[in-house]
Amino acid sequence: MEGLPNLPQGLKPQAGQPNPEEQQQREAEESMRRDMMATVLDTSARERLSRIALVSPDRARQIEGILLRMAQSGQLRGKVSEAQLIELLEQMEEAQSKSSTKKTTIVYQRRRDLDDDDF
Numbered sequence: 069m070e071g072l073p074n075l076p077q078g079l080k081p082q083a084g085q086p087n088p089e090e091q092q093q094r095e096a097e098e099s100m101r102r103d104m105m106a107t108v109l110d111t112s113a114r115e116r117l118s119r120i121a122l123v124s125p126d127r128a129r130q131i132e133g134i135l136l137r138m139a140q141s142g143q144l145r146g147k148v149s150e151a152q153l154i155e156l157l158e159q160m161e162e163a164q165s166k167s168s169t170k171k172t173t174i175v176y177q178r179r180r181d182l183d184d185d186d187f
Contacts (some may be wrong), residue, residue: 105132108139112150120157131156 105114121128134156137146148156 074101101132101136104136104139108148109153110147110149113148113153116150116153131160136158153163 107118109117117128117131120131131153135144135148
């Protein structure tokens with residue numbers, strides 16, 4: 069274990085201190101992911117995906133994963149346009165709404181004060 073401080077046997081480094089090798093591997097994977105996205109998406113679709121990533125990073129990761137799988141399996145013909153990306157987003161939204169039966173509702177609870185005219 070080179071580069072690690074002398075720790076008693078059985079103890080591991082804290083999670084706050086990333087291993088340099090792991091960090092390099094993550095950076096390499098991230099750069100490969102960005103390169104693949106650059107080859108799969110046209111500029112307008114890439115801009116839209118980056119705006120989605122600002123608002124919802126998890127959703128952007130899901131979309132990137134779907135696009136990468138589609139590209140690797142040969143389902144994509146040419147670059148994905150912004151309109152095609154929007155269509156994919158709508159399909160994802162429909163699939164998620166069908167799978168989750170829980171509907172979001174907003175309930176307003178108004179407080180009644182002593183100065184209300186109801187009594």
